[in-house]
Amino acid sequence: MTYKEISKEFLDKANVTIGDRILVSKDDISYEGILLDRSEDAKDAYIVIKLDSGYNVGVNIESATIKLIEKGDKPKIGYSGEKIEKDSNKDNISIISTGGTVSSIIDYKSGAVHPKFTAEDLLRANPELLDIANYDVKALYNVLSENMETEYWVKAAESVADDINDGADGIVIAHGTDTMHYTSAALSFMIKTPVPIVITGAQRSSDRPSTDAFLNIYNAVGAAKSDIAEVTVCMHNSLNDGDCALHKGTKVRKMHTSRRDTFRSINSEPIALLSDGKLKSINLPYIKRGENKLKLNTNLETKVALIKSFPGITSDIIDYHIDKGYKGLVIEGTGLGHLPDYMVETLQRANDEGIPVVMTSQCLYGTINMNVYSTGRLLQDAGAISGLDMTPETAYVKLAWALGQSDNLDEVRKIIQTNIAGELNESSSLKYFLN
Amino acid sequence: MTYKEISKEFLDKANVTIGDRILVSKDDISYEGILLDRSEDAKDAYIVIKLDSGYNVGVNIESATIKLIEKGDKPKIGYSGEKIEKDSNKDNISIISTGGTVSSIIDYKSGAVHPKFTAEDLLRANPELLDIANYDVKALYNVLSENMETEYWVKAAESVADDINDGADGIVIAHGTDTMHYTSAALSFMIKTPVPIVITGAQRSSDRPSTDAFLNIYNAVGAAKSDIAEVTVCMHNSLNDGDCALHKGTKVRKMHTSRRDTFRSINSEPIALLSDGKLKSINLPYIKRGENKLKLNTNLETKVALIKSFPGITSDIIDYHIDKGYKGLVIEGTGLGHLPDYMVETLQRANDEGIPVVMTSQCLYGTINMNVYSTGRLLQDAGAISGLDMTPETAYVKLAWALGQSDNLDEVRKIIQTNIAGELNESSSLKYFLN
Incomplete structure (x- = not known):
């Protein structure tokens, strides 16, 4: 384990090792949970506890007390870390981790928080995965997704393309949930893919102590083996550990801060539902495996902003962005697409x-x-481009990508209003509301 | 009618008068619909047509052609504009119009677009309303709600308070839908009320030619007569002309650009459903008529901004607002309340x-x-105040109001996190999702 010096002494005194259930009290707060290992570069005076809610907290042990509640079990697994031979009868799935809750959850099962996520970690935690595919796993980076920057999208797209060129039959990307839908939109625009690219994660809603990571990953692997060669998001479809929904990467959005079924298709429905790692139902037409050749286009203009309108907004905010050299703006207006006149x-x-x-x-x-309305017509006359039925988030990503393709206003307008990756419905359907 | 000179000549030539069904063609576009009167100050060369979708368009008649399709009916009503005596057995309801689609719809039925909305217009259009209450009606202002500014909230609150002091048993406010939920939140914070204050409007979704205004207003009057002495929003509960939902003014949001049931309670449910102008079911506890004394507090700090986070946002945008003298900021962060670290x-x-x-x-x-998460803890350490389960829009309005009460940071923090008008649930329930 990586605890040493102060923290090791603190733990040793209480006869506590990784995996044990402990109670740590400090000031007026107590934390009960499982002691985790922590990353190599963590500050010495901190220990990491996995709460029953599923969340990790780091506690500074200065003036804290610790009590052992119960010695922990060894990880209950069949797989103990040996190198796995690939089975030529199984699909080769590439798993790319980018950080976020889903990785820490996987690590939780193995009882360790590694900054580097390995095939062994994954398989030790989820030996059932071995039954359904061969795996190549790499840790691309390790960031909480709220810290995701646009340059990460490019790295992820390049990494995915490498794996496809290396023969992967499907890709699973483990990603934090906060900005998963921005990344799924970015990869949708950047990659034409012959194989499925499935983004998944874990929400670990505080209402339930159990993790949603396993079901999500297991079904994501199922989706990566399927015939649906698009960029998709695979997450719980309800509060229960039943089906997962497979959402179009440009038509999905995080809609609840903590529920495990937080991801919802907006102005669309999930392409498919999955259960037990298999497609259960298909709702929408999709691009089939092999229909597209691999094509990577990561050109991106990052000087783009997303601005929300509200009563009291002033023109200054637009002027500010123009003056700062922004190359494009997405407005989150009111109603049918309005700003104050x-x-x-x-x-x-x-x-x-x-x-x-x-x-x-x-x-x-x-x-x-x-x-x-008159306001909308005035805005159009002033050049505003309709984002049609795109979410503000998808429109933001698309504008950054469109400006990577051209700096000509008319061409950008045309790209925005042309369907590239399933982001625009041909006819808007009123039926897709709160579903 | 207010058409004169060029437009009058244009209409006269085709033997068209207000209320007639016409086809106007211009360039490659044709508009078929009912000719409306227009406001006194409209430009001469425009005529206004009510499309079958329910929307009004203004058409510049230059190089346009016009065809009479069918002569219009006279308004089919029993009430012909005479002064109505108040019936002492009925409640006195004050109707305040502020503009927006709902007013134009009412005008549509009377066949005229008046910039000033009168009791006579309303009752001529909806004679059924006469059966259920006495009315005082005033046009407070006439703006499309996307143009609503924070000062309008103050005017509306003062007008409501005047009417309550004058003995109104309930208030109905006709309002554009784009920013209705901002206004409903503002009035919720500004007024403690002994009587119902019900905001309603019309969405006139393009999927249906018929208007939703009448059902909304009729049920809003029903709500204004009820025992629910809160600031509420009364709008269609489904795509059908069935029930209306009565939403808490601080817990509601426009969630669809065009559906008539666009307003949804967020992290809550409607207080009640109404049908045929009567309460049909009650879902939540509410403040009863007479429980509160009238108290008006319109102090507001308008130098507040609402800023949306996205991957690629920079710190500059916060610095900009600080430098410009903003007194408070609401961030629409990701997930559980995050910004990039x-x-x-x-x-x-x-x-x-x-x-x-x-x-x-x-x-x-x-x-x-x-x-x-670590990011959230860092943000809290830097002073970020949790908006708990408020929508970004309600939090924005509340911060403006809180800063009107105090410029002390600790006091503002306390106000934000104290329930003032039903905006904070004591315990967050996961069940209120997409309902």
């Missing part, structure tokens, strides 16, 4: 300077239509 | 300068919890 002049300025402004709606559901 | 320093700056930063989530559903 006193903002029209500054939108016109953006247009005159060749800066595309894409309008989306804070309603999230439904489509932009700037033809209905 | 490189933003922590600038949040600390805001805190050091006494500027409250309230964290909300772009998930919308669920509650903020900055104790779970």
Whole structure:
């Protein structure tokens, strides 16, 4: 274990080792949970506890007391870490980890928090996975997804393309949930893929002590073996550990801070449901395995901003972004795609300077239509581009990608309003609401 | 009618008068619908057509052609505009119009677009309303709600208080839908009320030619007569013209750009359902008529901004707002309430300068919890205030109001985290998701 010096002494005194259930008290707060190993570079005076809620907390042991509640079990597994021979009858699935709760959950089962996520960690934790595929696993980076930056999208896309070139039959990406839908949209625009690319993670909602990671990963591997050669998000479909939903990467959004079924298709429905690692039902047409050749296009303009409108917003905020050299703006407007009409002049300025402004709606559901009200018509006259039925998040990613393809305003407008990766429905359906 | 000169000549030539069904063609576009009167100050060369979708379009008649399809009916009503005597057996309901689609719909039925909305317009359009109450009606202002500014909230609150002081048994506010939920939150914080204050409007979704205004107003009057003395939003509960839902003013949000049941309770459920102008079911406890005395508190700090986080956001945007003299910020973060951790320093700056930063989530559903992940803890250490289970929009309004009560950071923090008007649930329930 990586505990040493102060923290090792603190643990040894209480006869506590990794995997034990402990109670740590400090000031007015107590934490009960399982002692985890921690990363190599963690500060010495901290220990990491996995709470029953499933979340990890780091506790500074200064002036803390510790009590052993119960010695821990050894990991209950069949697989003990030996090198696995590939079985030529099984699909080769590449698992790429990027950090986030899902990795820590996997580590939880093995009783260790490693900054580097290995095939052995994964398989030790989830030996059932060995039955359904061969694996190549790599840790691409290790960030909480709220810290994800646009450059990570490029790295992930390149890594996926490498694996496909190396013969992977499908890709599973383990990712934090906060910005999973931004990444899924980015990979959707950046990669034309002959094989499934499935992003999954863990939400570990505090309402249930058990983890959702295993079901999500198991079904994500199932989806990666399937015929659905698109970029998708595979997560719980309900509060129960039943089905997983496979969402189109450009039509999905995190909609609840803690529920395990937080990811929902917006203005669409899941392409498929999975159960026990197998497709259970298909709801939408999809691109089939091998239909597309691999094509990578990671050009991206990162000087793009997403701005939310509200009563009291001022034109200054648009001017600020123009003055700062932003190349494109996505507005999260109200209703059918509105900004206060006193903002029209500054939108016109953006247009005159060749800066595309894409309008989306804070309603999230439904489509932009700037033809209905006078305000919308004014905004259109000033150059605002309808984001149609894209979420603000997908429109943001798409604008960054579109500006990577062209800096010509008319061309960017055309890209925004052309379906590239399933992000635009041909006809908007009212039925996709809160489903 | 207010058409004159060019437009009158254009209409006269085709023997068209207000209320007639016409086809206007221009360039490659044709509009078929009912000719409406237009406002006094409209430009001469425009005519206004009510499309079958329910929406109004203004068409510049230059180089347009017009065809009469069918002469219009006279308004089919029993009430012809005479002064109505108040019936002492009926409740006195005050109807305040602020503009938006709902007013134009009412006008549609009377066949005229008046900039000033009168009791006569309303009752001529909806004579059924006469059966259930006496009315005082006033046009407070006439703006599309995307153009609503914070000062309008103050005017509306003052107008409501006047009417309550004048003996109104209930208030109905007709409002545009784009920012209805911002106004409902503002009035919730500004007014303690002994009588119901019900905000309603019309969505006029393009999927159905018929208007939703009448059902909404009729049930809003029903709610205004009820025992529920809170600020509420009364709108369609489904796509059908069946029930209306009565939402808590601080727990509601427009969730679809065009559906008539667009308003949904977030992290809550409607207080009640109404049908045929009567309460049909009660879901939540509520403040009863007369329980509160009228108290008006319209102090508001308008220098507050709502900022959405996204991968690639930079600290500059926070610094910009601090430098511009903003007094408070609401962040629409990711997940449980996160910003990239490189933003922590600038949040600390805001805190050091006494500027409250309230964290909300772009998930919308669920509650903020900055104790779970390291990023959240860093943000809290830098002074970020949890918006708990408030929507970003309600948190924005509440922060503006809180800063109107105090400029002391600790006091503002306390107000934000104290339930004032039903905006905070005592315990967050996972069950309120997409309902």
